[in-house]
Amino acid sequence: MIELREVSEGQFVWAKLKGYDWWPGMVVPASLCTHFTNESDSHLCVYWYGHNSVSKVDQSLKMCDFLKGFPKCFTKNKTKMFKFGVFRAGRDLMLMHKHSENIDVCDKEVYDWILATDPRDVKTEGWKLSGFVQEQLKLLSMRFSSKTDVQTSTTGTENASNNVKPKLCFDLNCCLSCESSDAGAHLDHPIFEKKKICCVCLEKLKRAYFVHRVDDSSGSISCLSNEASLGLPLRNGWRENMLDMFHQKQHPNSHICVSENHVSIFSFSESQNAGAALCLHLEEMAGIRKFELFLCDQPSRGSDTKDVMDAHNFGQAVTECTITYLGRIEELELLYPLVKIEYYVASRSDKGNADLGSFFFHFFKTISTKKGCKWIFQMPAPYNKGYVRLISRFLECEPGLWRNTFSTENFTWTNERSLLRVLEEPEVL
Structure with a gap:
């Protein structure tokens, strides 16, 4: 941790507001802020991202450097409301620069970080985790172990088939695009979950974009699927729409350009x-x-x-x-x-x-x-x-x-x- 008086103007910092979570900001002189016109220019403030003002910081409180870790610090202003979008942006930046094992973080940050990591490698000693997050950790670890076992066992194809949604009846042993069964040329692709696509078709896809034509007066093109328009989860619906485009079985107007x-x-x-x-x-x-x-x-x-x-x-x-x-x-x-x-x-x-x-x-x-x-x-x-x-x-x-x-x-x-x-x-x- 560093004293506020040790930081220089223009330095990016992290600070923690009571009742909220981590927020990125920049150290600025009080002269930039109309709220503190009577203060000396030597006073430093934090210019919060996502808000059109600055918050004064007590000289005796400690802050942290933007690139040197994320210890706690508090501002004197305990009531300022911040947009949820800024919280998400700040949290994601924190994870990008993560020294996460050294941070006292909230449950949601722990869970989101673990989702992008191998749960078995997560060190949670010293973290105060709720019962919900502890349970999620167990489920994630079991799911990861199960996924690894499926990939290495001889019955992997059978186990994987059980996880396929009933409405998607594509053969897991064939390429989604050309339907070839040359197993040696197949690659797993994250967009298609457990489905496979051959190397040749993958190269074609890198030069392709998906479109789904919609009947409207403007003649525009939309990537939104019928599932999304019905209020179902957009991410899943969109993926299924892309799968349909390969074979044009359910949506005759869908195609790959x-x-x-x-x-x-x-x-x-x-x-x-x-x-x-x-x-x-x-x-x-x-x-x-x-x-x-x-x-x-x-x-x-x-x-x-x-x-x-x-x-x-x-x-x-x-x-x-x-x-x-x-x-x-x-x-x-x-x-x-x-x-x-x-x-x-x-x-x-x-x-x-x-x-x-x-x-x-x-x-x-x-x-x-x-x-x-x-x-x-x-x-x-x-x-x-x-x-x-x-x-x-x-x-x-x-x-x-x-x-x-x-x-x-x-x-x-x-x-x-x-x-x-x-x-x-x-x-x-």
């Missing part, structure tokens, strides 16, 4: 225009005319689809663009092993940046798991000076000014070098 020499862009919610502008830029700079634009969240009104298409077609010939609406971010996780997404775009609407911190961490969590991806993060006016500073220091790069026909100017952070040529130098805030 293989497209080469195209660019796939994942655009976070409220980023339709940003994604469209990026398509235009890539077409002009690199001559790319085929785009697959994934939009997270179904548009709230019918004109949104038309707005996106108008943006793509603005002032030039029609660009070949497939627009896919994803209902939740989890669908991207299912899609990612099969589709190479070159660009990730995030931009808030002009409604304001009150929850920009939460939105940024949601975006950063996604791109941090996709090595080598190109990302663009935009902040529309009016600019929040604290957030500009916070995001710049976290990403270790300064923003440029992005102007396009379809939206107001945006501060833009990116790791794509070709875009730097079209970004203008922003005025000093």
